[in-house]
Amino acid sequence: MKTIDFFINGTEISITCSPSKTLLDVLREDAGLTGSKECCGKGECGSCTVSLNGLPVCSCLLLAGQVHGQNIVTVEGIGTPENMDPIQQAFIDEGATQCGYCTPGLIVSARSYLNSIGHLPGLDEIKQALGGNLCRCTGYTKILKAVQTAAQRLLTFREL
Amino acid sequence: MYVSDIDMLSPRSLQECLYLLENEKASFRLLAGGTDAVVRMKEGKWQHDCWLNLKNIDELKFIAIEKDEIHIGPLTTHQEIISSPLLRDHADVLVQACREVGAAQMQNMGTIGGNIGTASPAGDTIPALFVLGAIIELTSLTGKRHICAEDFFIGPGKTVAFPNEIITKISFKIRGKHDLGIFQKLGPRKAQSISIVNVAISLSMKEGTRECTGGRIAFGSVGPVVLRAKKCEAMLALGELSPDMIANISRVAWKEVMPISDIRASASYRRDMASALLERGLYRLMKRWADDERKPF
Ligand SMILES: Cc1cc2nc3c(=O)[nH]c(=O)nc-3n(C[C@H](O)[C@H](O)[C@H](O)COP(=O)(O)OP(=O)(O)OC[C@H]3O[C@@H](n4cnc5c(N)ncnc54)[C@H](O)[C@@H]3O)c2cc1C
Ligand code: FES
Ligand code: FES
Numbered sequence: 001m002k003t004i005d006f007f008i009n010g011t012e013i014s015i016t017c018s019p020s021k022t023l024l025d026v027l028r029e030d031a032g033l034t035g036s037k038e039c040c041g042k043g044e045c046g047s048c049t050v051s052l053n054g055l056p057v058c059s060c061l062l063l064a065g066q067v068h069g070q071n072i073v074t075v076e077g078i079g080t081p082e083n084m085d086p087i088q089q090a091f092i093d094e095g096a097t098q099c100g101y102c103t104p105g106l107i108v109s110a111r112s113y114l115n116s117i118g119h120l121p122g123l124d125e126i127k128q129a130l131g132g133n134l135c136r137c138t139g140y141t142k143i144l145k146a147v148q149t150a151a152q153r154l155l156t157f158r159e160l
Numbered sequence: 161m162y163v164s165d166i167d168m169l170s171p172r173s174l175q176e177c178l179y180l181l182e183n184e185k186a187s188f189r190l191l192a193g194g195t196d197a198v199v200r201m202k203e204g205k206w207q208h209d210c211w212l213n214l215k216n217i218d219e220l221k222f223i224a225i226e227k228d229e230i231h232i233g234p235l236t237t238h239q240e241i242i243s244s245p246l247l248r249d250h251a252d253v254l255v256q257a258c259r260e261v262g263a264a265q266m267q268n269m270g271t272i273g274g275n276i277g278t279a280s281p282a283g284d285t286i287p288a289l290f291v292l293g294a295i296i297e298l299t300s301l302t303g304k305r306h307i308c309a310e311d312f313f314i315g316p317g318k319t320v321a322f323p324n325e326i327i328t329k330i331s332f333k334i335r336g337k338h339d340l341g342i343f344q345k346l347g348p349r350k351a352q353s354i355s356i357v358n359v360a361i362s363l364s365m366k367e368g369t370r371e372c373t374g375g376r377i378a379f380g381s382v383g384p385v386v387l388r389a390k391k392c393e394a395m396l397a398l399g400e401l402s403p404d405m406i407a408n409i410s411r412v413a414w415k416e417v418m419p420i421s422d423i424r425a426s427a428s429y430r431r432d433m434a435s436a437l438l439e440r441g442l443y444r445l446m447k448r449w450a451d452d453e454r455k456p457f
Contacts (some may be wrong), residue, residue: 002168019168020201020211042199044352046265053241061198062269063191065168066215111266131351132263150219 006067009032009077009082019065024048026064027074035075035104036045041135046133049105052073056112058131078111087111087156090150091143098137106133118158120151163201170213172187173219174299174328177212181324182301186210190326192235193269196261196278219274220328223247225386228334234273234327238262238285241272250334253341253360260343260358263351271329276312279319280354282381285362286313288343290378290386297329313385315410338365338373340452342445344437348424355381356425357433361441363396365449370400382417382434389416392438401446410439 002019003109006011008031015030027033027050039047039059048060051073059072079085087110088094097103113121121129126147129142135143168191172176181188186209191197200206214220214235223244232241237347238258241247247255261275262265263285270450275285276296289296289309296312297319298305305325313318321327336343341362347353363375375396377389395409417429 018164018166020163020166022198041202043195043262043266046263049265052268052398057269058265060197061194063168063194063198063211063213065170065211066191066194066213113264128351129264132265158411 002065004064004068006069007071009073015064017064019062019063021091022060023050023062023067024059025070026060027059027072029033033074033076037101037104039101044134045101045102045105046109047105048134049108051108051112054112054115056109058132077109078107081131086153087114087147090146090153094116094142094146094149096138101120102133102135102137106130106135108146109133110150114147114154115153117151120153120155121148122160123148166201166211168211168213169211170216172216174217174326177214178299178301178324180212181326184210186434188212189393190214190277192271192274192277193237195266195270196274209399214273214326224336225248225250229331230271230354232330232336234276234330235271236273238265238270238272238275242267244371244381251284251288251292251332251361252335253291253339253343254285256341256343257284257345257358257360260321260347261346262286263294263435266352272330273292274332274399277319277321277328278387279313279315279317281316281383282355282358284343284345284358284380285354285384287378287380287384290388291333291360291376292332293331293376294332296327297331298322298325299328300325307351310388315384335362336364338362338367340365340445342441342448344435344444346437346440354424355417357381357430357437359434359437360442361438361445363401363445363449368453370446371450372396372401377413377438379413379417379434382419382430387417389413389438397446401442403443406439406442406446409442410435413438 005014005018037047039045043058050059079088189208191211191213217313220233220235224231238261275283343360345358346356358380360421362379364373379384414435417434419427421427
């Protein structure tokens with residue numbers, strides 16, 4: 001057992017657990033944040049994606065001992081039901097979610113991607129950026145549309 | 161043994177890390193980005209006592225140029241390589257290879273040292289390191305060894321590194337104005353896929369011509385380790401790299417690779433694809449060379 005101190009969604013927390021526990025399990029079991037989902041458990045599907053110091057990573061392959069002192073943002077930290085982020089609102093408006101299992105990971109990936117660009121992305125660019133996130137339901141069309149819609153809104157917002 | 165029994169030590173300096181590796185009784189595994197190592201742990205293949213987490217050792221993260229050599233720290237992530245202007249100018253083939261590793265998540269987590277450490281015959285950075293003539297530095301408490309990338313790998317998952325050694329640097333000479341490189345990969349899916357075949361090519365061209373003064377070609381996933389296609393290389397400097405010549409070289413590649421059949425592809429498919437990827441790569445390089453020179457050949 002080790003005590004691990006790190007930031008989740010801006011709040012510092014201290015958790016005592018095995019350092020070989022995955023961050024995903026820590027989030028879901030110790031921190032009560034069940035937004036991030038486990039699907040494949042080996043980096044293939046992206047449903048567990050969280051942001052580590054601003055960059056999307058798979059929390060199913062990140063070990064608790066490695067996140068000591070680091071900054072983690074999960075889907076819960078991107079927006080709340082009362083105060084939704086433009087990317088979350090766009091997913092709803094475009095109907096980009098069905099069973100919802102992939103959605104939290106996609107929201108984190110898409111938000112990190114939108115943070116890193118300052119233009120309206122083309123479909124190929126979005127596909128490239130979200131290549132690590134699988135969805136078994138939607139067929140992707142609406143997800144791509146939602147990311148474009150969010151990008152458009154964020155750009156308009158920045159210009160105001 | 162339970163996964164939860166595996167402890168972790170996070171040394172802050174290389175010296176501390178080497179000391180632990182040499183003197184502690186526990187069985188260790190090095191942990192960088194974890195994209196290979198944690199998968200092995202979950203599969204139950206690795207049952208060691210303790211992880212040595214390298215992530216806090218800042219002195220292993222760097223991209224630097226010194227005279228005519230480039231040095232990369234093993235903890236440098238694929239993403240950091242992709243976004244380095246220095247490497248884009250001087251090691252295009254490595255940048256392209258890192259772009260092909262997994263997807264965004266894997267590029268943010270995975271490191272070049274980890275890709276070398278895993279020593280997969282399909283590892284994407286390895287053919288690029290072969291054609292760059294990279295030297296891999298191994299450090300232990302008692303000293304350093306410098307090993308040419310081509311001599312570093314001895315089988316799938318096997319390298320010449322001893323258990324008390326850590327990869328501490330990857331170095332290669334900067335490319336000249338007339339050098340250009342390309343990395344081509346065939347995988348079952350565009351993102352996140354392990355190579356069925358990959359190839360790295362680097363050429364040194366003669367100004368104003370289609371003639372090549374020499375070059376290197378390295379194939380991945382067509383043998384137990386990445387292999388240099390020396391017969392193909394010898395043909396590069398035989399004359400103009402005309403479409404006929406390129407087709408001939410690719411035919412020789414078909415014979416020179418030694419693939420096996422496995423769950424990802426059959427040996428004969430791999431041969432065909434090795435040949436096709438080389439042909440396509442050479443065409444693309446010649447196109448780029450012509451565009452760069454802005455001279456129609
Ligand atoms: C979904 C998925 C997709 C992938 N796609 C690709 C792909 O397309 N192409 C590809 O090439 N790879 C791919 N990989 C494999 C992996 O991401 C890469 O090999 C990556 O570069 C490994 O780096 P790491 O830092 O995560 O290594 P780790 O998993 O931390 O370590 C890997 C090995 O290297 C050793 N090691 C690490 N650092 C050092 C060091 N400094 N000195 C000595 N030994 C060291 C470790 O002990 C371990 O044995 C993929 C993996 C996943 C999970
Ligand atoms: S659960 Fe982590 S990538 Fe699938
Ligand atoms: S909505 Fe079901 S997996 Fe994407």
